[in-house]
Amino acid sequence: MNPLYEHLESALQRVSGFIYPNEVELHWGLLVVIYPYITGLVAGAFILASLEKVFRVKEVEPTYRLAMLTALAFLIVAPLPLLAHLGHPERSFEIFLTPHFKSAMAMFGFVYAWYLMVVLLLEIWFEYRADLIAWRKQSRGLKKLLYWILSLGSKNTSPEAIAFDRKAVYAITLIGIPSAFLLHGYVGFIFGSIKANPWWSSVLMPIVFLFSAIVSGIALVLLLYYITSMVRRKTPDMPCLNKLATFLLIALIVDLSLETLDFIHRLYESEESIEILRRLIFSKLFLSLTIVQLLLGTIGPILMLAFARFSRLPDEMKRLVYFVAAALVQVGIFSTRWNVVIGGQLFSKSLRGLTYYKLELGGVEGLLFGVALLVLPFVILYVLVKVLPPWEDTRPSEST
Amino acid sequence: MRVGKIPGQVVRLAIVLIASLVVLLLVRARFVPESFGETGHYRADVVPAIAAQPIRYAGMQACAECHDDVAEVKASSYHRGLTCEGCHGAAADHVEDPVEATPAVPSGRESCLRCHEYLGARPTGFPQIIETIHNPMEPCAGCHDPHEPTPPAVPGECSACHRAIASTKSVSHHWSLDCETCHLTPQKHRENPRAHLPEKPVAREFCGRCHDRAAESAATVPRVDMADHGGRYPCWQCHYPHDPEGHS
Numbered sequence A: 001m002n003p004l005y006e007h008l009e010s011a012l013q014r015v016s017g018f019i020y021p022n023e024v025e026l027h028w029g030l031l032v033v034i035y036p037y038i039t040g041l042v043a044g045a046f047i048l049a050s051l052e053k054v055f056r057v058k059e060v061e062p063t064y065r066l067a068m069l070t071a072l073a074f075l076i077v078a079p080l081p082l083l084a085h086l087g088h089p090e091r092s093f094e095i096f097l098t099p100h101f102k103s104a105m106a107m108f109g110f111v112y113a114w115y116l117m118v119v120l121l122l123e124i125w126f127e128y129r130a131d132l133i134a135w136r137k138q139s140r141g142l143k144k145l146l147y148w149i150l151s152l153g154s155k156n157t158s159p160e161a162i163a164f165d166r167k168a169v170y171a172i173t174l175i176g177i178p179s180a181f182l183l184h185g186y187v188g189f190i191f192g193s194i195k196a197n198p199w200w201s202s203v204l205m206p207i208v209f210l211f212s213a214i215v216s217g218i219a220l221v222l223l224l225y226y227i228t229s230m231v232r233r234k235t236p237d238m239p240c241l242n243k244l245a246t247f248l249l250i251a252l253i254v255d256l257s258l259e260t261l262d263f264i265h266r267l268y269e270s271e272e273s274i275e276i277l278r279r280l281i282f283s284k285l286f287l288s289l290t291i292v293q294l295l296l297g298t299i300g301p302i303l304m305l306a307f308a309r310f311s312r313l314p315d316e317m318k319r320l321v322y323f324v325a326a327a328l329v330q331v332g333i334f335s336t337r338w339n340v341v342i343g344g345q346l347f348s349k350s351l352r353g354l355t356y357y358k359l360e361l362g363g364v365e366g367l368l369f370g371v372a373l374l375v376l377p378f379v380i381l382y383v384l385v386k387v388l389p390p391w392e393d394t395r396p397s398e399s400t
Numbered sequence B: 001m002r003v004g005k006i007p008g009q010v011v012r013l014a015i016v017l018i019a020s021l022v023v024l025l026l027v028r029a030r031f032v033p034e035s036f037g038e039t040g041h042y043r044a045d046v047v048p049a050i051a052a053q054p055i056r057y058a059g060m061q062a063c064a065e066c067h068d069d070v071a072e073v074k075a076s077s078y079h080r081g082l083t084c085e086g087c088h089g090a091a092a093d094h095v096e097d098p099v100e101a102t103p104a105v106p107s108g109r110e111s112c113l114r115c116h117e118y119l120g121a122r123p124t125g126f127p128q129i130i131e132t133i134h135n136p137m138e139p140c141a142g143c144h145d146p147h148e149p150t151p152p153a154v155p156g157e158c159s160a161c162h163r164a165i166a167s168t169k170s171v172s173h174h175w176s177l178d179c180e181t182c183h184l185t186p187q188k189h190r191e192n193p194r195a196h197l198p199e200k201p202v203a204r205e206f207c208g209r210c211h212d213r214a215a216e217s218a219a220t221v222p223r224v225d226m227a228d229h230g231g232r233y234p235c236w237q238c239h240y241p242h243d244p245e246g247h248s
Helices: A004-012 A030-052 A060-076 A079-086 A108-140 A140-151 A159-191 A203-232 A238-271 A275-281 A287-311 A315-341 A367-387 B008-031 B046-051 B060-066 B068-077 B084-088 B090-096 B108-117 B163-170 B206-210
Strands: none
Touching: A030 A060, A030 A079, A030 A108, A030 A238, A030 A315, A030 A367, A060 A079, A060 A108, A060 A203, A060 A238, A060 A367, A079 A108, A079 A140, A079 A367, A108 A140, A108 A159, A108 B008, A108 B046, A140 A275, A159 A203, A238 A287, A238 A315, A275 A287, A275 A367, A367 B084, B060 B068, B060 B084, B060 B206, B068 B206
């Protein structure tokens, strides 16, 4: 038998109810789940970094540079899942050459370029400029050349120049916060504006995406700060961790409230899709939505963080609880993206049937490639940390 | 590297930015086709390029100029919406040279089945057959003139056109019911099916005539409390009336 028919025959045994022929196979798979997950981490990490610069939250200062580098490492990887999913990555630059202002998807290139070039790279450059000059002076050979290129040949470390850098960082962060909202709000907008899909079509979608992004970004920086401190055999700064945990707790509560509002709103509206969505939630998404996203990824961490933050646990214990809560939040937010992207394609437009999604192991849309894409930002971050150490105690400009 | 009152670092960034913009403009000049955007968000030159491709289809009007007798018959038949070349294939070369290039004449069953083989997704009442049951091996044109495909005789049974429904119903709990028990069908439906559609039940109460607890039907008929069974949904939301227990 034709292998296509064989595939269709086995696929049809997994669907239930009535579904249209073009809905049996999902068009957006794991890669499209990874894409909003990664952009969310970027936006969240940046918003956390901006807390210190704009809102003067001094406690989180030790994580400022790490958060910026994390945002950059993840932003570099952010378009890769899309390029891999669409194929022909060599053509992607054409969206810059012939911009289409009426297409939200075509504008992604510009949102991305704005965020990368105008916000992240500029802010990191101004933040590190004095250090780059100092490192250049201390280095030899290729490393010296690298720091010369990175500092764009800049030499001025006068107090006026450094004061200007600080002002520039402040100004860029001010622009950066709405830009981070734009970047991840945009991803939510793409889903929220698909009016034919009742699981996606909601004006709350960009806001829900944004808050889940903040949650995941804070949790990631908390995890990285904890792990890097352990690796460097330093005790993590406890007021910093406490503050991060407080922000994470607040962001989780706001995120949960928004998701609940969205849920109640759907229930109250009770549109014709409510029946199939109920079946979706209780069958295909029960594990990933109710158990992983809601219980393990949201309510569990809220209770853990609230308990650890406001109890008299010893610091070591608190750190451990924060770590576990932040790790669970990551799993929960990944599950959130999964439930949005995969969940939205599991039911038929006829509202009468459900299809299935089976993750493959190999191939571009497979598990291994997905894992590689999720590991890649950490590799990039490792290189960035080696080139631009973010630690307070290794800042050369402090001593000059 | 200070320029006037502009700090050195801004000047350096400006140089990088200007260099990037120059590269972008050069790449744009190299890769964006000249005619892009003249008539929309695409390369305008593509329109004459497509127009220059050889014409393969002549169009129905060209056929009707010579075959006006066939065109007249077809125009008043159920196949009036079909183009000639839909069945006979591209015929521009036939218009150019009617003797040398002759269009295909489908003779078997295959090309008719492209539209008339039973498929659940086709509209209700659209003439569909199950190929293995409907006069097997006979070429369609033996009974139906493709230019005027109305059946030679008015069908006696509903199953002549609604074969799939009849097959499903015949092995269901509703096997003993006549179609007209639920569908009040005007006689003219058999002659001109689309102009005279049968009626369908529109409310739950219709099913309740046999299936309500108070109904006066045979004791073997399953009963439900129509007031609370299935909420506000019509019965056929869950029970397909031609196979109410879902055997097929």
